[in-house]
Amino acid sequence: MGYKFNPYCLGEAFMVPARVVDKHIKLAGATQLKALLWIMRHLTDKIDIDKLSAAIGQKRADTVDALHYWVENGVLIDDESVSEQIGASSGKETSSPDTMETKAPNDRPPALTPAHESAVKKTLADLPESKPTSEQIIARANEAADIRFLFKEAQSKMGRTIGYEGQCMLLMMHDQYGLPVEVILMIIEYCVSVGKVSNSYIAKIGKDWGEREIDTIEKADDQISRLRTGDKLWREFSSLAGLVNSRPTPKQMPYIKCWGTELGFDAEMIYLAYEQMANHCKNFSLSYIDKVLKAWHTAGIKTPADVEQAESARAAKNDNKPKSKNASYDLDEFKRHAAYDPIVYKGGKK
Numbered sequence: 001m002g003y004k005f006n007p008y009c010l011g012e013a014f015m016v017p018a019r020v021v022d023k024h025i026k027l028a029g030a031t032q033l034k035a036l037l038w039i040m041r042h043l044t045d046k047i048d049i050d051k052l053s054a055a056i057g058q059k060r061a062d063t064v065d066a067l068h069y070w071v072e073n074g075v076l077i078d079d080e081s082v083s084e085q086i087g088a089s090s091g092k093e094t095s096s097p098d099t100m101e102t103k104a105p106n107d108r109p110p111a112l113t114p115a116h117e118s119a120v121k122k123t124l125a126d127l128p129e130s131k132p133t134s135e136q137i138i139a140r141a142n143e144a145a146d147i148r149f150l151f152k153e154a155q156s157k158m159g160r161t162i163g164y165e166g167q168c169m170l171l172m173m174h175d176q177y178g179l180p181v182e183v184i185l186m187i188i189e190y191c192v193s194v195g196k197v198s199n200s201y202i203a204k205i206g207k208d209w210g211e212r213e214i215d216t217i218e219k220a221d222d223q224i225s226r227l228r229t230g231d232k233l234w235r236e237f238s239s240l241a242g243l244v245n246s247r248p249t250p251k252q253m254p255y256i257k258c259w260g261t262e263l264g265f266d267a268e269m270i271y272l273a274y275e276q277m278a279n280h281c282k283n284f285s286l287s288y289i290d291k292v293l294k295a296w297h298t299a300g301i302k303t304p305a306d307v308e309q310a311e312s313a314r315a316a317k318n319d320n321k322p323k324s325k326n327a328s329y330d331l332d333e334f335k336r337h338a339a340y341d342p343i344v345y346k347g348g349k350k
Helices: 018-024 030-041 049-056 060-072 082-086 134-143 145-158 163-176 181-193 199-211 217-241 253-262 267-280 286-299 304-320 331-338
Strands: none
Touching: 030 049, 030 060, 049 060, 060 199, 134 145, 134 163, 145 163, 145 181, 163 181, 163 199, 181 199, 181 217, 217 253, 217 267, 253 286, 267 286, 267 304, 286 304
């Protein structure tokens, strides 16, 4: 039986890139395709995560994961920083989606030192687009008891049938990233606990763990402990700052891990740095908060009392400083000020 379009449906149409069909029709999940089609239909509109989520009938976190898939595969460009849009403050102009800072190419999240991460991190490619066939997956499961156990336990932990796409993802995580079955199941347990069980999110963590050679139960348990610590610290900070997302996004996680683990700051200190950013920037900037906290760490400012004392000392010094029409700049004075009075960002709205 043949099919053709009803001509009455072709009066209003929109473009879909050929590569979406040619390369991703098998790889993309239903949520990812729905999200992209909705965006293509509303191409001239600004992406509103809540509106998009409601339109496709998905949770906000799953919708964001779907958008990340298209960004990672070069179909969408994250010029509005979709990840940070979730963390934008709902009531503060400095962190509203309309005023997000577009990051410069060299503005990268901080990396943890070898004391907290593997000293040498290898680079792994994303899971290949060429997937094993259903017959190959069945044959592999029949000959390997651990693979059968992986599929069965994954479905049990996720509370749903994983299907062909899920089986491909798990099998390739095992084969391509070198992750043992027990480690993959620990990844799934963590993803379920934070409510993010999309294939793309699980695969992203699998790739990161493979690159860091987190390939034993002990290493996995230590990594999950650090992730949960980062989640807790972000929840406390976001509550103080009035941010929308209660969990850090993949772009925010390296920052929060660095601030808590490397620099040793608690949520209150991070919030004080956030206020510094809000007072000086028109746009929400994680990199600015990062610079403030690192300056405080270098200057030995560890508590809110230290911040207040430094501010009082600076104000007193400024009050006693003689006024002169001919400004004189002292490099040491500038460095001292940088500890608590970072350079003002003067960029305009995007």
